Amino acid sequence: MSEQLLWSSHYYLSAMDTCASNQPDRLRNFEAVCKRARVRMTFQRMAVFQEVAGNDEHPDAEAVYLSVRRQIPTISLDTVYRTLWLLKSLGLISTVGAPREKTRFDGNPAEHHHFLCTVCGRIQDMQPQGSYTLEIPESVKDVGRVERARIEFQGTCLECLKLKGDGDVSHGSTS
Amino acid sequence: MSEQLLWSSHYYLSAMDTCASNQPDRLRNFEAVCKRARVRMTFQRMAVFQEVAGNDEHPDAEAVYLSVRRQIPTISLDTVYRTLWLLKSLGLISTVGAPREKTRFDGNPAEHHHFLCTVCGRIQDMQPQGSYTLEIPESVKDVGRVERARIEFQGTCLECLKLKGDGDVSHGSTS
DNA sequence: TTAGCTGCAAACGTTTTGCACTCAC
């Protein structure tokens, strides 16, 4: 937990709160987060949240919509979208990959990783070096055969740090 | 061109030098790959390839289009798209993030990584374990401040391996 | 009561497709 705190924005704090896998706890946390953010609790939002929180298939908006519609037949796809982005902005759920972005192409033929600046959106290549050679863990055997592993670092690039007048470029480790 | 240079504050300059000096080589390789795949070499394809190969800004299709148009004013955006996907299928370029995919949502509040099966498209969560704690390298200092690091493993999941009748789930390390 | 939320429909931006013409092989 202390390591996590190094990285923490409210995301991690609320994430740790909700970590308990049982739904009532997560739902209670959801209510608390909504109250704190002065966001109204509605039936639709609860249903969407429960659907995503209790689903490990990484559903897309359409899948969430189809599933929630069984409970609320009148819900609309755009409400699902609005709710999903709201939940994300509250740190209650996350997205896989870069959402709402055009496809970007990469002509660098060497194996490398990416640093994505969340402020300006620029992506910089990072050549892998000894210090962070990534060992594929034994546990992957239980999931499948890995053909490639790519790390995406997210943060603020030097130029955006300068613009913010924040020179602190401290860094740590994550797991 | 030492490894160190890549990480110096002149990262971009040296990266561009590298690309420029390799261009003839890469172009020759491009021709060879096209010939092998029985894909025709056209002026448009060469221009698109050169643009992506000599550009480390991870351009989107529109940016490639605008740039190539200076050379071939009559080229169309859809040709650029078709060519980019062709180049990707030939393994000559890659895409950043999951291309041509809907946004997928993730209700798992714990810090975790993803295993993406390139056959069936399923994404599975992988809880980080001691064995693959990811140390953020010192060199990231030269790029910016990292707030998050996520690993995306790509490969074939157990079920798809079984369907292919390929039981080999060996794995190695990548850097 | 009332600001915030919803559903509808229509718009949006990116990407893909059908077609007739063109050009690399």
Added chain:
DNA sequence: GTGAGTGCAAAACGTTTGCAGCTAA
């Protein structure tokens, strides 16, 4: 010469928005 590749226009797709009515606080 022939079929793969191209440009055009129009469609398709996922997603977002404006608006009028509804509802949680």
